[in-house]
Every structure is written in C-alpha cells, then in structure tokens.
Amino acid sequence: MFAQERQESIVNQVNMEGSVRVKDLSVKFAVTEDCIRKDLAILEKKGLLKKAYGGAVSIRQNPHMYNSEERKNTPNDERVMIAQKAMTLIREQDTIFLDVSLTSLEIAKLLRESSLQITVMTNMIEVLNILNQCSHISIIFIGGQLNQERDGFWGSLSVEMVKSFKLDKAFLGVVGVDTVTGELSTYHVEDGFMKAAIIQQTQMNYLLCEERKLKEDGSYVFASLNDVSGLILSKDVHTKMKATLEDYGLVII
Known part of the structure; x- marks a missing residue:
C-alpha cells in the first residue's frame, strides 16, 4: 500500500470511529509506529485530523448557530x-421534560396523536402550542x-422554577457530543x-442526537456523558x- 492510500484510510477510519491509536494502526498496516506517527503529523498539517496522546482524533466542527426558523421548515427524517x-x-403517568429543540417538536406531535396520560413540562413555546x-x-x-x-425561555428564573420539580424523564437537545472527552x-x-x-x-435523561452532532461542538460545555x-x-x-x-454507562437507542 502506498503512503497516500494508507493516509486516506487513516482519515476515513478516524472520521468513522472518532479516534485511532498509533499501535493499532501500526498492526493494521504492517508498518512501524514511527511511520504511523509521521502519517499523523502530515495529516494534522493538512487539517484532516488532530494528533492526541497515543494516536489521533477527528477534527470537530463548530457550526456557530443554525437559523432555527430555517431548519424548522426543512424536512428532517432524522x-x-x-x-x-x-x-x-x-x-403512562410519566412526567417528562421537552426542552428547546426542533426534535422536541416532533415528539410533541407524536404525543398529541397518542392516548398517553402524562405530564409534559417545557420551556419551548411551540411545544406548548402543539399540546395545549x-x-x-x-x-x-x-x-x-x-x-x-424567541422560541422559548431560559435564565435564572427558569432554572429556579425547574428546581422546584422532580421529573421522570427528560429529552434534551444537544449541539455537540464529544465521545473522546465526554463533553456535551x-x-x-x-x-x-x-x-x-x-x-x-x-x-x-436522554440526549436527542442527530448523526452530525457526534462530529460538532457548541460554544459552551454544560455536562458530561457521565451525567446522562x-x-x-x-x-x-x-x-x-x-x-x-457504552463505556460511559449509557443506554444507546
């Protein structure tokens, strides 16, 4: 295998798995660990991955806020x-939380058509409109x-209101899930x-996670995978x- 082919394979693997180890790549491609380290250095300079201790991780994107109104009107099978x-x-009889998330709207629509006798707590205006x-x-x-x-509420008053309740389940939107650091x-x-x-x-607590969110980051870390x-x-x-x-003890659905 030529070096370019090996490097392309490394990029594909790190993008798919999130991270790779020098030792594993050395065995996979039957080359020395020094050879793999040189490959990773070249690929890092090209901006295709980021070197980390013992290997490399994928380059994550920060989308810097999508326009939610535009996304709301775009069909999304995910x-x-x-x-x-x-x-x-x-x-039946659950008390659940739906926070400000476009996926929360899809859940609300399904709840509206169901016969479930439940309590829904939300800070999203459109969820209220769907279920009222x-x-x-x-x-x-x-x-x-x-x-x-202007699609929901937050701030210190909102937080204090939430602290007055005990809930069974929460379904939370998330911008980025970093499987390497565990940061949300x-x-x-x-x-x-x-x-x-x-x-x-x-x-x-369950995170509502479209595929791209495993490769993106928001600007503020609010919790860890250990917390959900x-x-x-x-x-x-x-x-x-x-x-x-699953090493974080998570249920994957």
Whole structure:
C-alpha cells in the first residue's frame, strides 16, 4: 500500500470511529509506529485530523448557530426517527421534560396523536402550542427570560422554577457530543444552565442526537456523558464508537 492510500484510510477510519491509536494502526498496516506517527503529523498539517496522546482524533466542527426558523421548515427524517424512538421510552403517568429543540417538536406531535396520560413540562413555546388542546396531557410551562431566537425561555428564573420539580424523564437537545472527552455542548451559556438544572432534577435523561452532532461542538460545555442516562440516535454508529459510548454507562437507542 502506498503512503497516500494508507493516509486516506487513516482519515476515513478516524472520521468513522472518532479516534485511532498509533499501535493499532501500526498492526493494521504492517508498518512501524514511527511511520504511523509521521502519517499523523502530515495529516494534522493538512487539517484532516488532530494528533492526541497515543494516536489521533477527528477534527470537530463548530457550526456557530443554525437559523432555527430555517431548519424548522426543512424536512428532517432524522428528527422524526429520534422522536419515534423517544416515544418508546414514555410510559403512562410519566412526567417528562421537552426542552428547546426542533426534535422536541416532533415528539410533541407524536404525543398529541397518542392516548398517553402524562405530564409534559417545557420551556419551548411551540411545544406548548402543539399540546395545549390535548385533554390527555397536563402541561407545566416554564417561563423566564425569552431566549435570543424567541422560541422559548431560559435564565435564572427558569432554572429556579425547574428546581422546584422532580421529573421522570427528560429529552434534551444537544449541539455537540464529544465521545473522546465526554463533553456535551450547546450554543448559549443560559441554555447550558437550563439543561444542567434539568439533568439534576430528572431520574432519566436522554440526549436527542442527530448523526452530525457526534462530529460538532457548541460554544459552551454544560455536562458530561457521565451525567446522562442515554443517547437517542438517528442512525447506527460504528461498533467502536458505540462501545466507547457504552463505556460511559449509557443506554444507546
């Protein structure tokens, strides 16, 4: 195998698995570890990966805030799939939290069509609008400071309101999930404070995770994978990445 072919294979592997080890690559390609280190140095200079102790990790993107109104009007099969999986976790008489997330809207739509007798707590205005005529659902709305995109509430008052409740399950949006460091991130500090408060008050916390979010980062780290119960994924992930997630004690759905 030529060096260029080996390097292309390394990039593909690190993008798929999130991280690679020098020792494993050396065995896989039947070359010395020094040879692999040189490959990684070349690939890092090209901006194709980032060297780390004993190996390398994938380059993560920071999307710097999507326009939620534009995304709301764009069909997204991944969000629908995640919502359908979330529904399998909700039981009669549960008290659940749906935070500000476009996937929360898909869950709310499915709840509206269901017969589940539950309580829904939310800080997202459109979730309230979807469920406010449902006789089988009790709604608790969290107010506070209107957020920057004007689709929900956050801030110190919102956090204090959340701290007054004990919840069965929470379904939380997330901007970035870093399987190497375990960091969970979002765009805004205030949104991060809100998510952290919800996690503290809830027995089971699930992240609503589109595939791209395993390769992206937000600007503010609000929790760790150790702090949540599971990930609801839109697609199956590579076996190695799944094993890494399960090492955190997570349920992968």
